[in-house]
Amino acid sequence: MEQSGSGQRAARPFSGSMRHHLEAWGLRSLFQLSRMLPASSASRLGGALARHLGPFLPSSRIADLNLQRAFPKLGAWERQNIIRGCWKNLGCTLAELPHLPDLPSSPATGPGWRVLNDHILHQARRSGRPVIFFSGHLGNWELMPLIVARYGLGFSPFYRAPNNRHVDHLLRQMRQKIAGVPTSFFPKGRQGARDAVRHLSNGGHLGVLGDQKMNDGIEASLFGHPTMTAPAAAALALRFKALIVTGHVWREGPARLVLDVASCLDPQDVSPAPRQEMIHQLTQTLNDELERWITERPENWLWLHRRWEKTFYQNKKK
Structure with missing residues (x-):
């Protein structure tokens, strides 16, 4: 040496x-x-x-x-x-992650999960259209894939791959077990985007956690301040005429969780405009929902990243 x-x-x-x-x-x-x-x-x-x-x-x-x-x-x-x-x-x-696959639904007391406004999930499934699920890092966000799979809407998520490939492998194994159905994972980036497009074109559903800063995204407002935001949910919904189902998870107690389904947005209802304007309009709508969820329960959000x-x-x- x-x-x-x-x-x-x-x-x-x-x-x-x-x-x-x-x-x-x-x-x-x-x-x-x-x-x-x-x-x-x-x-x-x-x-x-x-x-x-x-x-x-x-x-x-x-x-x-x-x-x-x-x-x-x-x-x-x-x-x-x-x-x-x-x-x-x-x-x-x-x-809670290792316990999620075994948590019961709608228990009277103790650990488990329940769903608010699940008629929206039934509506989305009956439509027969691709669905993009939009949420953020709120509550136990890892629970959402499990619940929507129980409604026949299992989705494959975009995700930010950890730099550590061993941790990435471990988390993907855990998430696959939680979802309970065959699931693809699309790392953020060009290849992941191409794979997601192919997935939607084949009739699959997609999950997006849209609350993190994306340097090459589009500018939208959050808490009254402009911030670069991922436009993927809006852009893909417009391209594939997919529904956007929004919702987030919050906790009632230790390992006792609630999926609050908020809305079902149809991109065909967006006022006709140049494509980029429609993408911005939908992206801002999603940011507004995210802001409302955070304001209701600020301790529920992951404040630790540079937004x-x-x-x-x-x-x-x-």
Whole structure:
């Protein structure tokens, strides 16, 4: 090994491959531990750990900046309380993943799930048209594929693939088990988009979590501020005459979850205009729904990612 100029042995960088293996091992161990506990206990434990540890992580600073922009009238204590709730929800979500396939529907008490406005799902299935499900990282967002599959509307999702391919493989295995039906996964990017187009053209259904910033997207408003937004749901719906079913998951308690189906948007109802204007109109409608969901239960959303332009976060550091 080469020596440094000071005569000290040069520090060996931590192997990326080794780090990735350790990350995957840690996630797999978390799932195994969670599986050993009852669903409600796992949810409580995951939520408690994340609620106490998460606020000390750097991404909590991003969350605080996002809250200042979305809700400028909130005080520091109120923002911190929402951030703790955000971390708690994330911890609950991770700990619940191994239990989702076994959760009962509409239990009187305890762990399980129920659906509000499920007539919209029946309506979408009877239409015989392709369906694009639009949601965001709210509540336990991983539950939505399982529920809609029970209504005969199993979908394949767009997703942001982790940099760690071992973690990616582990999460895709878990999500496949949760969905309970054969599912394709379309990573964000050109190849994923091409595969999604082929999937819709063959009569398949698609899932989109449309609440993250997309640098090469289109500008739409969120909480009164312009932000780059993925237009995929709107563009594909217009191209394939697909219905857009919107909804999100919120939690009533530990491993007790609700899918709130909000609307069924028909792109054929959009006022005729140049295609790009129609895409923008539909995308803004989806952002407006997302904003309403977040406002109703702000601790339910994943505030930890940079949703607005880079300069907003850079300027706040100065």
